[in-house]
């Protein structure tokens with residue numbers, strides 16, 4: 001078990017709102033191994049981003065968290081905020097979706113990339129600057145000495161995307177959480193992003209990819225987890241998953257992709273405030289029986305697991 | 313692009329400048345009675361018929377209104393605002409000197425305002441929807457509601473009469489800070505309140521931006537996130553209130569300079585009215601309006617220049 | 629409407645304003661003395677149980693004068709803002725609705741008035757018209773109407789692009805019908821907010837002018853002129869200035885607090901209507 005990097009167990013997050021508490025994450029449990037690319041897929045609003053924020057401990061201030069997150073054997077969910085600051089950007093870093101929103105428009109790109117180095121690697125200004133230039137060059141942002149001094153609005157979109165990856169990897173993290181890296185991006189750009197991520201992954205960095213782009217997840221990942229209405233309902237190796245999805249929702253999700261005829265999932269996504277009783281998918285499930293009105297167990301089968309009564 | 317914007321804005325200024333020159337010139341005609349009589353009326357109220365007639369001819373007041381306006385306008389464009397009826401000094405020079413003194417006081421007031429507004433605005437935003445925020449916002453309302461003449465006397469009573477820390481009023485050589493502190497503080501209060509509200513909402517806006525979350529994700533401490541990533545961006549829109557604040561400061565200068573005996577333009581206007589020096593009143597008012605207009609013009613340009621996105625927006 | 633009345637800030641400011649108006653209207657009944665009554669034996673008495681706010685240099689009761697003073701200040705505030713509102717809203721709606729050269733002229737005119745720092749414009753107008761309450765009010769109107777013209781124009785432009793307004797023009801409703809039926813109701817909220825803040829600003833400016841001796845003359849009880857009269861004795865009898873100033877501040881604060889609460893309650897969008905009155 002020594003190659004487990006991230007272990008999430010029994011994590012739940014709820015956010016109080018005017019209409020009632022949003023149960024964004026319920027009893028999430030999974031682990032990511034070193035050097036592994038792990039994808040979390042699921043429809044919009046199912047709580048994927050909140051789970052990522054829970055790992056980084058950057059939840060909205062009013063969110064209620066419970067559960068345990070271990071990173072490299074350390075229980076980061078129990079750290080003080082000050083200790084957690086030493087972990088963020090150092091052991092686990094995040095890469096946001098939209099580089100135009102995620103980069104500070106008023107600070108030079110080079111300075112922003114150098115920040116994690118100065119904070120975590122104890123580098124002087126000059127050392128960080130030299131390393132930043134190497135990082136820019138590594139990601140094809142040239143000439144680095146010039147680009148380093150520019151502001152985000154002087155960059156093209158693709159270049160800024162790469163700069164953001166350079167910023168995420170600045171302090172050599174062991175895990176990167178990337179939230180919707182391909183949202184609203186055309187096919188060509190998607191390929192570029194995949195290429196950069198693969199480059200970083202081949203250097204040995206593990207990934208938690210949060211996406212609702214099934215094709216992207218298939219191209220990138222070693223393992224896949226499916227999220228539905230705040231719960232992880234299936235985790236499996238990539239090939240096994242695409243060959244034979246077990247959970248009825250996973251099956252429906254794969255049938256909904258264009259290559260398989262784009263069959264939409266019947267019914268509508270449930271409310272995250274008043275979640276359906278028992279199996280959360282039961283109002284839309286073609287296989288539902290009476291027992292589905294009670295909580296289904298998480299069934300473990302040869303290296304994968306699924307939350308459904310059929311396999312119990 | 314910025315150049316186009318600059319030119320378009322500058323062209324807008326022209327009709328406004330003509331309008332305000334016309335308004336300033338006409339002021340004398342809204343007075344009941346004949347301008348020559350008004351001009352020649354001594355503070356005690358009497359006037360001499362022959363002198364009025366001489367004055368009328370000497371100043372071209374016997375000519376039609378539009379000719380008079382054109383003559384006056386031609387002079388005003390090159391900075392000839394006429395001569396003071398009281399001191400016979402050129403109006404423009406007197407006004408300019410007074411304005412320099414007002415400027416000294418205003419700059420100090422602006423600094424005081426920023427020193428108060430930035431910390432309170434930031435704290436208010438960071439603690440938003442808490443008691444601290446409510447208290448800060450109430451103080452800001454308080455700041456715009458307090459009559460400056462009253463505040464001036466209350467501060468004189470406290471700091472000069474009771475504590476003997478500062479002189480109650482006076483001009484000195486126009487450079488001693490001890491004479492400036494009280495009037496500048498009174499002047500700065502209103503601007504501080506307006507700026508505080510502005511900084512609060514701008515800071516709130518910035519703190520909700522995604523790049524703040526990114527900065528936290530890099531493992532930076534909250535203090536650094538706020539100072540390095542939020543504050544700088546939050547302060548850019550404050551440029552726009554500086555124009556507004558100049559208006560506040562100029563308005564305040566009327567009362568504050570009169571109370572503290574500061575030889576600025578506010579004091580000059582009040583004195584000129586009391587001594588029926590209408591040329592001086594007219595000249596000061598026109599001067600202040602033109603300055604105010606130009607300051608706002610430049611503030612706007614600086615703001616557009618500091619914001620590439622807005623620059624783009626305003627052009628389309 | 630019910631929502632608005634649930635707002636604590638609005639309730640509180642309404643109570644204070646109600647109290648002030650009540651005090652102004654019933655000053656004759658409520659005041660402990662006659663405001664003209666001079667008592668030369670008791671000049672410049674500090675606050676005591678006989679004279680809660682003390683007496684002035686002529687022995688008049690300050691509390692009484694402050695109560696009567698509310699009349700002048702509130703009257704000036706309401707009257708100036710009503711007239712300014714009528715002028716400003718009319719011009720602003722016309723400019724926003726018809727656009728084109730009419731808009732251009734009205735807006736350049738507004739800009740020109742706005743180019744003068746308000747206190748200088750008001751002062752110059754009073755200087756040339758001559759001192760006195762009516763002239764001061766005229767001067768304040770000349771300054772205040774621009775606020776309403778701008779707000780009304782902006783809101784009219786907003787409303788004009790709305791589907792239902794376009795639709796009703798499309799089906800041939802007359803311009804005046806559209807303006808009264810659709811445009812006016814939609815600009816009421818921002819105008820109301822600015823009116824409340826405007827009354828506060830006007831009271832403040834009027835007091836300032838009177839304080840300088842250009843507004844209400846000392847024979848009428850008014851807060852600004854009381855301050856003016858008290859200047860001479862400020863170090864020996866500070867209560868002459870303290871109480872009228874306090875009342876001005878309370879009144880202005882209440883109007884600002886009300887306008888602020890109204891803005892929060894009515895619309896998120898109006899958050900950008902800053903407290904940028906003209907004074």
Ligand SMILES: Nc1ncnc2c1ncn2[C@@H]1O[C@H](COP(=O)(O)OP(=O)(O)OP(=O)(O)O)[C@@H](O)[C@H]1O
Nearest residue numbers: 015017022024043044045046047048049050060272
């Ligand atoms: N700050 C917040 N306050 C209240 N509710 C929130 C907040 N952030 C997210 N939520 C709610 O939590 C739920 C999960 O949100 P989350 O952003 O994790 O979804 P997601 O799976 O990432 O969806 P998407 O694909 O749209 O990004 C949603 O129902 C959302 O409305």
Ligand code: SF4
Nearest residue numbers: 279282285292308309
């Ligand atoms: S538990 Fe029942 S309802 Fe839920 S997915 Fe399985 S079969 Fe369908």
Ligand SMILES: [Mg+2]
Nearest residue numbers: 048049179180
């Ligand atoms: Mg998301």
